Amino acid sequence: MLSTILYSTALLSLANAHGVILAAQGEAGSPPSVGFQVDPAIARNCTGISPCQQDTTIIRDAEINANIVNECGRTELSGNIDVGENTENALAAGAVTQVKAGTLMTVTIHQVNADGAGPYSCDLDQTSNAGIISQNLTVTNNIPGVNGLSQAKTQDFNITVAMPSNLACTGASTGNVCTVRCRNNAVAGPFGGCFAVQQTDVAATANTPNQITTAQTLAGVTAQVAENNVDLPVAVAANQQQGTTEQTQANEAVKVLLGITVTSKAAAIQTLSVENVGVNAAAASVATSSATTKSGKAGKAGKATAAAASTATTTATAKKGKNNNKRESGLKWAKRAFEESI
Ligand SMILES: *[C@@H]1O[C@H](CO)[C@@H](O)[C@H](O)[C@H]1NC(C)=O
Numbered sequence: 001m002l003s004t005i006l007y008s009t010a011l012l013s014l015a016n017a018h019g020v021i022l023a024a025q026g027e028a029g030s031p032p033s034v035g036f037q038v039d040p041a042i043a044r045n046c047t048g049i050s051p052c053q054q055d056t057t058i059i060r061d062a063e064i065n066a067n068i069v070n071e072c073g074r075t076e077l078s079g080n081i082d083v084g085e086n087t088e089n090a091l092a093a094g095a096v097t098q099v100k101a102g103t104l105m106t107v108t109i110h111q112v113n114a115d116g117a118g119p120y121s122c123d124l125d126q127t128s129n130a131g132i133i134s135q136n137l138t139v140t141n142n143i144p145g146v147n148g149l150s151q152a153k154t155q156d157f158n159i160t161v162a163m164p165s166n167l168a169c170t171g172a173s174t175g176n177v178c179t180v181r182c183r184n185n186a187v188a189g190p191f192g193g194c195f196a197v198q199q200t201d202v203a204a205t206a207n208t209p210n211q212i213t214t215a216q217t218l219a220g221v222t223a224q225v226a227e228n229n230v231d232l233p234v235a236v237a238a239n240q241q242q243g244t245t246e247q248t249q250a251n252e253a254v255k256v257l258l259g260i261t262v263t264s265k266a267a268a269i270q271t272l273s274v275e276n277v278g279v280n281a282a283a284a285s286v287a288t289s290s291a292t293t294k295s296g297k298a299g300k301a302g303k304a305t306a307a308a309a310s311t312a313t314t315t316a317t318a319k320k321g322k323n324n325n326k327r328e329s330g331l332k333w334a335k336r337a338f339e340e341s342i
């Protein structure tokens with residue numbers, strides 16, 4: 001339903017726009033990244049909404065804060081951009097540029113029409129997909145414009161985006177990917193996009209639940225629950241529509257229009273050792289609120305299965321667990337956590 005709404009909006013509204021990230025080049029010799037959901041097949045020689053604005057990305061803080069979209073916003077045609085999906089697709093296709101701390105990237109932005117102008121600003125999610133913007137990036141050689149407006153149209157510009165000296169990418173299946181986000185400040189936007197970069201001068205992270213920091217607050221969770229209650233009837237209606245002939249045809253039409261192709265690559269199969277599943281499940285709970293720590297602590301002591309971790313709750317075992325946990329640093333747990341079987 002949401003995508004249907006956005007689809008209709010794209011075709012019916014006279015929204016004018018915008019800017020698209022065609023390429024981001026990090027270290028020489030590595031492939032360029034392309035903006036998430038940007039379709040290389042879409043013509044760049046016109047300013048009209050169809051086809052030249054179809055893959056324009058809108059990234060509004062208000063929509064991000066309301067949890068309508070994630071940190072990378074949405075395109076007019078296909079709605080919320082799934083960062084994880086787009087990143088893995090790009091990795092599988094060998095289309096992620098490589099960077100190091102301090103790399104100066106050349107980011108090619110196509111200005112479709114007036115409000116795709118500069119200035120653009122860029123920032124970084126070092127986890128790739130946690131929605132935590134860790135820092136702003138230095139942009140030089142910016143696109144001309146004031147408040148995102150200029151008279152340029154159907155023109156490509158190269159901006160220079162500097163990777164910070166303390167770059168530490170930890171995300172994606174490879175454990176060394178960051179998401180870079182660039183956008184202008186046009187009132188009809190902001191317009192811009194996100195792309196993945198893979199860091200080569202860092203040890204790839206083996207991610208475990210206990211390393212993942214989240215920024216959820218009670219107020220945020222409560223607000224989300226309220227929002228979900230409002231959205232539920234709409235979602236139910238959408239589910240009832242799914243799979244109807246009308247829906248399937250609309251879906252196919254969108255795919256044809258966007259020329260979506262995805263390169264598939266088999267993922268490695270990893271097996272968590274039984275012992276460490278319990279340990280990690282326990283450690284993961286330590287950082288969260290007291291309401292959830294009990295079962296986690298017990299899990300540590302249980303030194304056993306995930307099932308044990310979620311059921312045992314006695315104080316005695318919880319204490320034992322705490323001591324167990326002090327014996328090793330988080331990194332050691334991480335290293336032992338995975339046993340790659342392929
Ligand atoms: C844009 O390019 C396409 C082919 O690449 C061409 O068919 C079309 O006429 C061009 N449009 C304009 C406005 O020049």
Ligand SMILES: *[C@@H]1O[C@H](CO)[C@@H](O)[C@H](O)[C@H]1NC(C)=O
Nearest residue numbers: 123124132133134135136137
């Ligand atoms: C990035 O810059 C904006 C605007 O100056 C500021 O509000 C924000 O806090 C900065 N973000 C970080 C992570 O430093």
Ligand SMILES: *[C@@H]1O[C@H](CO)[C@@H](O)[C@H](O)[C@H]1NC(C)=O
Nearest residue numbers: 025106107108155156157158
């Ligand atoms: C942008 O830089 C690339 C090289 O990274 C170059 O091929 C391209 O012509 C440049 N585009 C513009 C508009 O300067």
